[in-house]
Amino acid sequence: MTDDKSIHVPDAPFRPGEKASFGKWDYAPGDLEKPDPEACSSDDTRAHAEGLIRVLGDDDSRSGAWDPDIDDGILLEGLEHMVRLRIFDERMMKMQRTGKLSFYMRSLGEEAIAIAQTMALQNQDWVFPTYRQPGAQFVRGRDMVSMICHCIGNVEDNVKGRQMPVHYTYRDGRYISVSSPVGTQFSQAVGVAMASAYKQLDEVTITWIGDGASAEGDYHYALNFASVYRAPVILNVVNNQWAISTHANLASGSSTFADRGLAYDVPSLRVDGNDFLALYSTTQWARQRASTGKGATHIEVLTYRAGAHSSSDDPSRYRPSDESSAWPGGDPIDRLKRHLISVGSWSDEKQEALEARIDGEVMQAYKEAVKYGDLAEGPYPSSDTIFTEVYSEVPWHLREQWDEMNRLRGD
Amino acid sequence: MTDDKSIHVPDAPFRPGEKASFGKWDYAPGDLEKPDPEACSSDDTRAHAEGLIRVLGDDDSRSGAWDPDIDDGILLEGLEHMVRLRIFDERMMKMQRTGKLSFYMRSLGEEAIAIAQTMALQNQDWVFPTYRQPGAQFVRGRDMVSMICHCIGNVEDNVKGRQMPVHYTYRDGRYISVSSPVGTQFSQAVGVAMASAYKQLDEVTITWIGDGASAEGDYHYALNFASVYRAPVILNVVNNQWAISTHANLASGSSTFADRGLAYDVPSLRVDGNDFLALYSTTQWARQRASTGKGATHIEVLTYRAGAHSSSDDPSRYRPSDESSAWPGGDPIDRLKRHLISVGSWSDEKQEALEARIDGEVMQAYKEAVKYGDLAEGPYPSSDTIFTEVYSEVPWHLREQWDEMNRLRGD
Amino acid sequence: MSEMNMVQAINSALDVMLDRDENVLVFGEDVGYFGGVFRTSDGLQEKHGAHRVFDTPLSEGGIAAIAFGMGLNGLRPVCEIQFADYIFPAYDQIVNEIAKLRHRSGGEFWTPVTIRTPAGGGIRGGHHHSQSPESQFTHTPGLKVVYASTPYNAKGLLISAIESEDPVVVFEPKRCYRGPFYGDPHNVPTWADHPDADVPEGHYTIPIGQARLAKEGDECTIVSWGTMVHVCEKAIEMSGASCDLIDLQSLVPWDRDAIVESVSKTGRCIIVHEAPKTSGFGAEMAASIQERCFWGLEAPIRRVTGWDTPFPHTTEWDYMPSPSRIAEAIRETVEA
Amino acid sequence: MSEMNMVQAINSALDVMLDRDENVLVFGEDVGYFGGVFRTSDGLQEKHGAHRVFDTPLSEGGIAAIAFGMGLNGLRPVCEIQFADYIFPAYDQIVNEIAKLRHRSGGEFWTPVTIRTPAGGGIRGGHHHSQSPESQFTHTPGLKVVYASTPYNAKGLLISAIESEDPVVVFEPKRCYRGPFYGDPHNVPTWADHPDADVPEGHYTIPIGQARLAKEGDECTIVSWGTMVHVCEKAIEMSGASCDLIDLQSLVPWDRDAIVESVSKTGRCIIVHEAPKTSGFGAEMAASIQERCFWGLEAPIRRVTGWDTPFPHTTEWDYMPSPSRIAEAIRETVEA
């Protein structure tokens, strides 16, 4: 469509009606060494920023320098969290379709990311997510009933009906409130981390940004400030190929996202985002850097958004509907499951039982949550919540408007 | 001062009372090859982004692959423009000190940059400067009287007394209006270039940003958009070591500014900013890329701000007062002069005569300009100019306020 | 003429202008291949080419910046900010740069950028998909600001904006994209059979600076814009009072004559908007109208607005001015 | 007590708070080693350490973002935006993020950021070193906004801001850093011997939300803030009228009681500010005051403001409200 002498506008590699084929990863487990996290310079990570760190191979075995030293118990815990997230997402989508909640966003295909990465951290570490990392809450022990109440926006919503679904906040788990404007958390996280450094606490902050959102100024601020002040922060770009309908090639040229970090003198890694073990291991490595005063690590998490952008989106309008099955990264849950089976720690039967149990738990949580109200029927948080917590105390003009609202409500 | 476990705050390499010593450049002319501008990838320029492109050696001779094929006539013209700019700046500073103008910013030590780079372009190319590239106007033939009138803000100021001095605009020379908010022009220039591409014209846009200002979001937007749309633009970071009192190490880690471009897949060069020939040659190379549809080039111009930030600044408060003499890049005017003398095209006598002639020209321009008013005495542009050109036509509310002002003036 | 909803009317305005003027370019996040998350540019890339209708990186600041440059270099860029809530990363480029270029350069350069953005609440968007930040643009000399309310004026105002030599910010009430909203979330009419859904297929304009008398009456003047125009219609009905309902359409410059004329007639005035009260554009309206109409006013000018709080999600119907809240203000004002 | 100019008073506020609360950090462009381009943090890095008082990259958006994060994680960040004109790259972080965190998180998180910024004209700064963008922050629920006018209130308001649990934007009239300004550029007094230059060396506060009666009278109420407070003082003298001069000090929340009380007494009101008229904070004042005081008003509320144009360089004295322009408005209002 574009005349080459005119504005060059890149298109997505595949569009509806075309056949998606990505080929195989160029990198296999073992291809990349593991530099000493405390001694390495950003230059020492060039190969890691341009390559792809993997641990789980195509044959489901684990190998290579990045294979983390963790036992299968932890992997089974991770598997359970991922299964829980997937089932939870399915249930929420069903609720959305029946009008019980207004909107939803799934993590389909990206379940490993926040779960493996948060498990690789300590409990005192701060998690500063986007809407695509709800799984971290399971790791930090959040009750599903409370999560569902938020999504419905009922009386028990701890966000008090103020934000759209999936905009969780969970202070007890140091999981910081999700904000809709994309990118803002990335630079803010550097400030959270600087405060930990100032207080000389062994606290690390982890945050994520999408491939699309990396085009915002906040991405640049985050890398620059993190580099200058050596903030103890882990800066992840989740490159899931798409920003709604816009392909990641509008966010980067042919260089990788991880590459960007090197230009700020921040050690940078590129990791298979559907490989639980590789995610765990790179995050541990980054945490060690941060907690020993070596500063930030930048990680590109290479993955694929297998579902629609959100419940409002229809990806068949802009990409082949079978594109996700052509993705070489596979399904993160299946891959970990197969590995655990292959080493004899797990079985298809156990997996089935697990899924059935969690399905029951989710169903039960759902039933309990709707007791506190649903979107269609209420009860909703009181509209008093419009006026509270705007400021630490209610100033006179809000008090007056609040009274006016009460009068109109007939209170 | 900083506890290493707390926030790490980098300091400048040298502070008042300390002895500045930078050593010598690691790169000499000839160290770096010249890739084919039309065929090269960003990766092919990695050495150029990390090294330093030079043509004029420490012995004042020119050599290496980047030695541009231009004759001494052009160099003499460049020398004359640079001398003119330096003398012009001195005169303006004197005027500022005597209250004839409110504020001034010199290009001291950076004269080669805009002059060599603009000379390497075509007249139809757009120049989108900061306050540190006034020299481009000489290349484009602007009358000094008109420049001085702007700086004084008198009746002949083509900016009509609306902006501070040094905020030139010169449409005839395709020199786009300078804006105070730093960085904004960098991303805007990409749009200017995209429009040229859209119209399929052989027009290139050149722009600059300071080391300090490269921390603004606009820097990131510029590189990303230029890369995505292959805009015919030349994106220069002028790394003159300082942003007012803030050292460039607060804008980059240990990596170079040029390095940043590679992470956007934009071929990137690092050039000795006090070397007229190297500037000329790299800009020609970048122009060839742009005008053949190969897109943007990113150039780090390595230099030193030899003067104060502005007439309001006193650098002795934050850097050794002799720091500039320790700078290995020398003085761009001296270097070119010595080279021309060494090849027999110039002499000290000719230089003296040139300086005397230009001194006279500047003095005469100055005398003519103040005829149209100066800051202390006026006449100023009419205050009617407050209301004109806010919109393409004057809307009723401005008309009403204009009338009110007239009434108050007793018109 | 043809019946169009607001999305179709906007699409038609873009299409007409892409056809008429080869300097018009349309771009923004998801605007190209996909046709926009609200479908306002649906089909335009296919028809006009990817060099004229295209996707951008997710960067509002970058979008505004390239628009600045394109406008300066002779084009007529029309860019979309996906939600008005996301216009703030571009705020510096808009208020410090785009707005001031003509003036700062002594008239040597200017940039006729059009920025379209869906604004306002009523779609359960919560905090960051519901804001109506028009007043934050009205304080910036050099910018024009318009706010559509119907398919007819959405198209006419947008064409005027694109043809304007000045930069214009165009707010579109997303709640009304597919139908007018009368304040009852359970009643979701479409634009079918609405008189203002009768939209010419070709080129026409609504001059910037002109208000629209949506309803005539003599007891009170109601000034509003965007979604609230329709809610006011309902409220007037509920109040039983006879009111002039003025759809402001343009905020900068605004149609003072029309309003002064109406208030001189009615002696009473209420301004209704969704945005928070403090420093909303209703403040400017009230301040200006009392300045002009002081001696004829029979009651204080009232503002019925969103509360001075962020925009909520589940409780949005208690936030947005409702027909009954407005009707009560009308009754109180008429009786004062 | 000790005589201080406004720069010294601000420096003292920062110093006092750095001493009292180890969670206070001070940072911004050129704020650390150099002590700020206006010298407001002079000597503080040396005294309190570079980990508490430091330079930042030239990135207002980044500055606001790290302030957000630090405040969330228990600190009290006090950041400087070098000129108020340069606050806009941080606008998104301030209005969408800092302002809304407490509310959006159901009260689980909040960030008590203080943003200091020199504002206003009168220093030949032209377009981009003279703006007074306070009204663009008053429309954002969750933010508090204050505007100093003297050394005494600059220190007292800044300490209140730092101690506030809410984010506060603090505007400082740079024209008054070294002396009050009475509208005559050729007469450049210092703060020496001015009563409000008598500033306690230690800790004290001026509550946010409290106005100051700068002068008492009974014919007209003048409401102003920042540099214009002093210009109004001169104008009142020129007018010969007896006026209440109210220095608003806090814009959000503002001291309505003080103003209503005064206007109830005088029956007349003029609001004076430097920023452009349309949607300036004067609009909110006029709209609110007429709402409350309608029945007692004997003349329309006037606004004397900067024009609806960018701020000029050489002709700035024709832009900023002058004593004679204000005096004329006073006379006309008193005679109306």
Ligand SMILES: Cc1ncc(C[n+]2csc(CCOP(=O)(O)OP(=O)(O)O)c2C)c(N)n1
């Ligand atoms: C500042 C801003 N601009 C636009 C949007 C609308 N929006 C929401 S998500 C999204 C795409 C994000 O893509 P990406 O960053 O890749 O994250 P992903 O959804 O793929 O996880 C857009 C454009 C927004 N929320 N915030």
Ligand SMILES: Cc1ncc(C[n+]2csc(CCOP(=O)(O)OP(=O)(O)O)c2C)c(N)n1
């Ligand atoms: C957005 C913005 N923030 C702050 C300033 C104030 N300021 C003017 S120049 C300058 C330093 C610029 O340094 P650099 O970009 O390195 O350019 P140089 O002066 O060295 O040429 C600053 C902070 C500004 N003009 N614009």
Ligand SMILES: [Mg+2]
């Ligand atoms: Mg994505």
Ligand SMILES: [Mg+2]
């Ligand atoms: Mg510099």
